[in-house]
Amino acid sequence: MSRLDDVCRQVLAKVTPTREERDRVLRLAGEVIARVSEEAGKLGVKVKPMLVGSMAKDTWISGDQDVDVFMVFPQTYSFEEIGKLGLEIARRVTGGRGEEQYAEHPYLRAEVDGYMFDFVPCFEIEEAAQLRSSVDRTPLHTRYVLSRMDERLRGETRLLKAFMKGVGVYGAELKTGGFSGYLCELLTIKYGSFESVLTAAVSWGSQEVIDIERHYDDPEKARRMFNSPLIVVDPVDPRRNVAAAVTLQRLSEFRAAAMFFLEEPSESFFFPPKLSPLTVDELAAKMRERGTSMIFIEFGTPKLPPDNLWGQLTRSLQSIQKTLEGGGFRVISRDVWSSGEKTVFIFELESRRIPAAKRHLGPPPASPHQRRFIEKHLNAPSTLSGPRVEGDRWVVEVKRKYTEADTLLRDALKNPSGIGLGSYVAEKVSEGFSLYVDEEILSYYSRNREFQEHFTLTITGKPRWLTQRKEE
Amino acid sequence: MSRLDDVCRQVLAKVTPTREERDRVLRLAGEVIARVSEEAGKLGVKVKPMLVGSMAKDTWISGDQDVDVFMVFPQTYSFEEIGKLGLEIARRVTGGRGEEQYAEHPYLRAEVDGYMFDFVPCFEIEEAAQLRSSVDRTPLHTRYVLSRMDERLRGETRLLKAFMKGVGVYGAELKTGGFSGYLCELLTIKYGSFESVLTAAVSWGSQEVIDIERHYDDPEKARRMFNSPLIVVDPVDPRRNVAAAVTLQRLSEFRAAAMFFLEEPSESFFFPPKLSPLTVDELAAKMRERGTSMIFIEFGTPKLPPDNLWGQLTRSLQSIQKTLEGGGFRVISRDVWSSGEKTVFIFELESRRIPAAKRHLGPPPASPHQRRFIEKHLNAPSTLSGPRVEGDRWVVEVKRKYTEADTLLRDALKNPSGIGLGSYVAEKVSEGFSLYVDEEILSYYSRNREFQEHFTLTITGKPRWLTQRKEE
Incomplete structure (x- = not known):
């Protein structure tokens, strides 16, 4: 057995849910779905509850806690109605617990017996051409994947997901800009195994087109239609690129890691050991060694759904960089860190001071x-x-008006929407912000445990799967 | 009478040699030429001595001391012979005084009764096609200009020369990269007056072609032939661009000054008052205000004819800039100052220190x-x-290996030809150099009177004709 097969076998043993784990969640999901039917019936609402996503497709990774229950309404209901009714039914099922979330419809996110359930309303459609919002497609995805996967492919999908998680490219949310679970499933279907996906990825060209159901007779047409770093035409909807969220950065990281893993298979790609943050003294030494200037802007995190938040943060980070560069400062790198409470914009400058x-x-x-x-x-x-x-x-x-970057920022952030910050970020910045420059960031670093791991990665600047290779 | 006519009249009175001045120099030139014939006769050499240049053409400016005596040899002599014989005859005329110079032939430069005579050997030719070295053309130039100029045009030429001297664009030597006397004469012939030359210059396009004798039927052909910022086809030689020495910088300065003068005529364009150098305190304040970093490299001036020297200095200055930029330092401006004894390379950097x-x-x-x-x-x-x-x-x-510009330079200048300095400059630098950085340049400045005016112009960075407009 090759080293690669060996690694995969060991990983698979760890990421495949046990029979008990699987039974437990499926039983729980069954009960929840029955409760949805029951409550809908009491309200006189015609709705088909349905388990979708990786739990339904049996491609989830052991330990995952997310269960997606879709409430499929007939098209006779209006767009607004299914949002309202969906929430109402879900609240009755959870006994009023849970948090309202917003995508195209409002939906409910609630913990039930240790699992996180999403109750999402959608319309019943036969094919993608009828869809009224993007979630309507989800049941079609579940059906497609179920029809194309056997037990072996489910295992290969689990390996791919675990690999992507390990190397940091898993997740289609804006914050990550990586690969969704459905995308992992399609890649496995297309190439037939985890290893074949990696081998193919290494030789993908620029704007590679993967079109399983041959919706386009010519890849150039798909490229013109989507113009993304990676194009995976949705088997159930030719108008959709399943890889639309994948940034060039994550695509490149995935391909780089894939090549490295194929050359030198190791479990550490799947399960990178936790990074031990730099001590304050180590950080100070690193900063001295670099000789650059570091600026943190800290402010309260706007309360927004994650994708909206990350859209705002990314846009704001770019505007501040433009402001700095417009003032003549040279930005070496930028980064953002956001917890529930606080957000920090990080800029590394060639120099805090520039000539007048x-x-x-x-x-x-x-x-x-x-x-x-x-x-x-x-x-x-x-x-x-x-x-x-x-x-x-x-x-x-x-x-120049400003020869010090922090003076420029202090003034510019007095009028945060004037320099193009996202409106929610601007609002929070107006309420107050703190600026930390050079040695001041050391005390900030020492006070914020949560922040340390993130910043250690930023400043050492290596993908985690490389960090772990030190002593090999 | 217009303001412009008024200014021109007053300037003309100052720059036209008086009858006495003219008589004196022509008499002297006549005597010298007679002596050349006499000495040539004694040596049995067939040579026709001839007054050429602005004295012969009567376009010189009052106070000019340069007299060009050409010794025209028949083509029966060899290239080497006329160099040797020319020097021999000239030395006999001056009684052995004078300094040997080198262009295509060696020639003698000697003071006679307060005037500086150049004794230059050349071959007699009927037309430019026969020329063996570029000086052979000079008698043809003198003949051409004499045939095309009357008394009025001579005055207009004097105005143009005086204007170009005043605004710093007169002189075809490499150090200046400006307009030669012959070029001034041709421009006056072409446009008919000093004012018309300025008016035309303001509207010259890119790579303007002036072809008085219509040697080219299409200006594009002349452009392809010469590819210079300004193209003035030599009336006596279609293969020569009389403006070949004119750099884009000097051409632009001339055009800018011309426009300004036409809008606001003033004698100060012709006779800029002497600049009073900054005091050391003023210089220190200017440097603080700029916030940049200044580096001087001082070394002994190589003993070379001016054009060779300036070729070497320019090339060396560029190599050092490349070395600095290759090391990551940002050069804001560079300059060179050279006296007989010492040469200083001047670099202004965005910062003396850069991050590692x-x-x-x-x-x-x-x-x-x-x-x-x-x-x-x-x-x-x-x-x-x-x-x-x-x-x-x-x-x-x-x-980076070097985070301080002076450390980089100290190391790089240990191997001066390795970084591409001109060989004569490299030799001098190997003998020793001094580096002055930031506040150190103040003491250098205070100790070197000669240097102060040059550096004051560098750091205030205005054309002198603008400097004088302060209180208007």
């Missing part, structure tokens, strides 16, 4: 605009040198 | 080179962070 002198290009010599440019800048208080001719342009050196 | 961290791009993820890249950098002592995947490339941050 800034080149400002003027019109060509002897152009009609020459006189105005010279009259504006000659002997102006803001002029440091010039105006002078350089090659075929007038040039003047003017004084 | 340097991004190094690796292969794409999952490429065949991935493993070697990772094995090389993972846990290497030079690695600061990574390797990690960024988008579609592996990236690692490595430690």
